[in-house]
Amino acid sequence: MSAREDRHVPRYHFVAPEGPCVPFDPNGCLFWRGRYHLFYIYQDPELPRGRDCWGHASSRDLVHWQLHPPALKPEPDVPEQGIYSGCALVTREGVPALVYYGVRAGICIAFAEDDELLRWRRHPANPVIVEPKRGEANFDVYRVFDPHAWLADGVYHVILGGRVKPHDIRDTAYLFTSDDLEQWEYRRPFYNPNPNWTDANEDCACPDFFKLGDQHVLLCISHPRGARYYLGRHRAGTFIPDSHHRMNYPGGACFAPESLVDDMGRRLVWAWATPQRRPGTDRFATMTLPRVLTAAGPGALMIEPARELELLRRNHRETQAMELDGGERLCPELAGDRVELRVAIRPWGARRVGLSVRAAPNRIEETRIVYDAVARTLSIDSTRSSLDPAVFRGFPIYAKAPPPRDVPVQTAPCPLDPDDTLRLTVFLDASIIEVYANDRMALTGRIYPTLAGSRFTRLFAEGGRAAFSPVQAWDMGALSYAADDS
Template sequence: MPDLSALDVIVDSWRQTFHLCPPHGLINDPNGLIFWQGAYHVFYQWNPSGCDHQNKHWAHVRSTDLLHWEWLPFALAPDRPYDAQGCYSGCAMDVDGQLFLMYTGNVRDAVGGRSSYQCLARSRDGVRFEKLGPVIDGAPEGYTGHFRDPKVWREGQAWYAVIGAQRDDLAGTVVLAKSADLVAWQLIGELIEPAPFSYMVECPDLFRLDERAVLICCQQTAEVCADGIRRADTAGYLVGEVDLAAARLAHTGFRPLDRGFDFYAPQTLLDASGRRLLIGWMGLPTQPETPTVASGWTHCLTMPRELTLKDGRLLQRPLRELARLRGEVIRMPDTALQAGATVSLPQVPGGVWELDVLIDAPAGADCADCADWVLHLFDSSEQSLRLVCEGSHGRLALIRNCPAAGQFDERKDCEIDTAVTRVQVFVDRSSVEIFVNDGAEVFTTRCYPASEPMPPRWVTTHPLRLRDLCLWPLQPQPR
């Protein structure tokens, strides 16, 4: 947790312990992720004066281990004509030992019209930032004011940026730009063709992983259906080959990054050892107010995840440093479960814990590769959360009932083409992050238990065997 002793930090039983959340007010997109001069820096969108999406600042924390965070003065405030209605998302760059930020300044006129400016700020000490003003002055010809969220990197002697954009025809895309000095920018073209029903693509992040190009971005779609307009905000990725000179990404299609209810606006960084790490916002642009608004704060960031590629798919694994937060392990003996069996796992007091288990279906069983089971998590008299493996139908689902958050029997699911053999779960007071098959699928969600939940339990429909099952209480330790 960040050191917030000098700030007005709200005390709440739902406040996270090892996730970044605001001392008060609203947090959303992580920004400016960078490893710079021996420390990790994370900035994020922050409204310090309320829990609505207004007055966006850049809050700032840093860490040497990704576990313990030091709160620094906010880096950016909406105090100039070019960012008066918000310092929106962007990135950080090391430029000859100085820390630069590039962000979107948001401006609204009296009737709600939007203008956007891509702006620079600079710091010599990594704490105090000087605004340098816009370097892309408004949206380029052919695009609306929805032109934002620059992510910049250096390649050879040039700087490149991907920027989320909306065409004048109201279709969403990602624009590639190039600069020699971060000040004068040339738009090269659009990396991707608009997807069906997509009216905006935001928070783009282009990088190379295992010699492939990966574009992470968030598609906003609106589809007219029989029951009205169905809107979706989906963070996902495309893998392929990029031609920077032609501004083209040849890819295999858009795939969601996370299958849960609360995941958006991820950004990555490269650490000193060459790992590609990702942090996302545990929220969505449109959703009911969280119950913590009544206490004066809302939302949090995900824990950091390590990214790798396997067979063209992006795997997200829990940050390995999180193992340092483990208390004394609780091991359960390997257990063979018959169809219809239920096994309860030990209760971990405090509501902050990790589960890791391997799953085998018995050899020769009719459903050897498609066991059906339910893992009940966070169940109490007020709510329920369960991971459901419908292996016989090739589906995996997360089902949530949380009336306190205005969520009733919601279901998020995905297709699975292999057996589920490993499940890792991280629970932190009001959140659950589930990693399936070493991060081939991930489910991220918020939950708000009003009382002590029941111990987790497994219920089977087909025979299976649980092995190497371990539970750990997680307790962030002082430095």
Template sequence: MGQFLCSHLRRRYLPLSHLRRPTTMIEAILDMTNRAHARDFVRRDPHRPGYHFLPPANWMNDPNGFIQWRGEYHLFYQYNPAGPWHGHIHWGHAVSKDLVHWQHLPIALAPTPGGPDEEGCWSGCAVDDNGTPTLVYTGVHTGVHPQVVCLATGDSDMRTWRKDPANPVIAEPPAHIRHRTGGHFRDPFVWRENGRWEMLIAAKIENKGSVILHYRSDDLRQWEYMGTFLEGDVRQIYPFWTGTMWECPNLVDFGEQRSLIFSVQANPRDHLYVVHYTGPYRDGRLHARQQGILVYGGYFYAAHVARVADGRHILWAWLKEGRSEAACQQAGWAGILSLPLELTLGEDGEPRLTPARELTKLRRVHRRFAGHLPEDAIRWDTAGGSLEIVARFAPPTGEVGVVVLAAPDGSEETRIVYRPELAQLYLETNDSSLAEDVDKNVQVAPLALASGEELELRIFVDQSVVEIFTNRACLMGRVYPTRSDSVGIRLIAGPGATGPVTLDVWHLVPNTLFVV
């Protein structure tokens, strides 16, 4: 849910009228005018991404309910239509035919005054219930057990949604931990198996850590508690700290192997990550043999996975901001989603993430550079702020990498550096901006190459976003250059770095988002 990271400001920055549907022609015209004003306002922000998914304005966090339905992809997300802060959480909704170009639709879910979701419609998933699209989500209210499980069903084109009169379908945690959760009981993930519905839901046990709970149902409305699926220990620090609360569990079926993917809630500045537990799945139990961090960098959170018609597992995640609350207020928006990513299982049994193949549709102008390190200095001062870069290095014998979003005089630049002696990839943002109110942390991902293995860096730059995919590791961050000419790229070749290198650069076009 990510609420531990969210500001709770209450200033209404953008007076958007679509908190409710317009009922007259005049209201409809005013509604369109306000939305057009909001779009024009936020587009003035030079840090607003062009090809990453985000709403027209205001706050977003977790992706929810991604599903392929009748030839279209539907994506829902946590959304505050009142302003760029966390609060008044609704489910935003968009549709696409290709995972790349998205059309915004009216809000799918809004809090019902006096209802089990009166304080917000929080994270969940979408399923096909025998031809009926169904949203399973977290309702938040002011009762003794403030987080509950609710349902909503849609019409055949998924444009209209009706909340189930049986809500909440799960009104409280199981008895043995009911008074030890501190109100933390959320983020249902539902799938169909052996003719029945299975659910995982995240909860917290005070003074112990988090727990993933397992439920089963025949009809999505009457649920039987089956026990704990996985228990955490707040004392565990190896191979990573498992934190104080887990969120957004997903179970991904790779056949004989499955991956439990969830987000670790801990220190919001230093410990923000998505992890996997992977292994055989037998008799309703996951026998995890491997575990690890899925993406490094501290910005990637609340991952959400769904399988599409061609068999691929597509993963989305929330990328939080790295600038101040005041800057987000001034810009009129906060939060984006990662690129759509394909999740596969590597030969080593570790999950792998690669950008969805559809993203190549965004490519336009292409330039290719080829040379030999260290004598060939490859540099392009006017490359741009919306790019895809593929750099291939001979097996590294010294420090190599790519600089992006660089000013001609070097006063601003973001460095992506591989250091073979440390077997680590670095995203160095300490010189990424002249602004004082933005993150400038150095982020690190482990990356051990085999003897004689080339290094490939596939880098997506989108104004304030940098996503890096390598032979095995993924690293992502947010950067906020202040200069309009901080759009250059160049290669890095440290002492001892030799061998051939190629650099392919594409300009990427915005994935124009239409508002209806």
């Protein structure tokens, strides 16, 4: 990788050791015997049949990572021609299992043969749910695709992501149950889509279903629009959504979320931070930071960065508190390309407030984080983030139609009351930006600054006064990776 390209590689976000990966979905996340296990899709072009495999890494603290041999590959003597999205669960007997979509086969299962989760034995009956072909029974009844499985009341459940059959319009998932992980019975569509919440061309892919507080959460994506979730109730094998929430907006890069529960009871989630340059340009793949989801009352979740990231903080500094009235302030002490920033803002009459980050001295490159107090929205404006002509923030993300267009400004609802304080945590790591607001939302984008001097931060207020708390900044150290010799 060239030095020019290397400057875009994140250091404190998890990066694929295998190089460029499309897709790079996190899968099979599992906390087991004191370690966080992260499985993920990568591609091996040297394989004779199929390219998609599951890589494997684990960590005790989310900072120091052990890189393990691949967990699953499409071997010559197995039915699947690739290992696609799936999940992990612990069986009734206490054995970790991976449940995944085997390309051109159906739903497959593999069981751990050691506590380090390095050796996996495939179920001899794979695929345990066969993918029906066009013209066969059930082709127009359900879709066999991304599985999410769990054990409840002694019965195994799996939902398979997809669209509503037979016309493949609107999102749903399909529920199957089993007593033994081998014989599965189709039950029903898992939920009914609401046309007020999702578009007709959206699907439910990469589903992840769990209880959080008094609510049930269906975390998923749609291929056109990226990460999202439903909150609702689970009754007699049916999910009844009460609300729908986006985790990604046009111009964003948050895709394919996957979660686990650790020994502290935290629900941690990773997602693939999709590349936002022309296909084939990125020579690396990266995930978002691990985020903690917490119940926050009916119809709401808290979304916060995992506190283990504080282990990477270096060189703390901060500004003075300040007020701005229709102006801006350069803060040289906040400069950096791999930093964490924290600030609280009171928009006292200002229409728009925020930060300009990764800015060049002449502002030919800069990324703006903008809160619009009138529209009550939060945006990442990457219009001038990069001089690289390959940058393309395509929306829809993945869809047959319409063709993607470049959307340089990602805008999300951020409904603060006039007297509320906007609390922002911003992570900048080479080509990735993550913005957390009031522990209720997180935006993800890719920015690719090309100039060595694109390191500066400015505060601004437009159309009135705003008060800024002291801005805290830390340089962030790198994750460590150790290769597994086993």
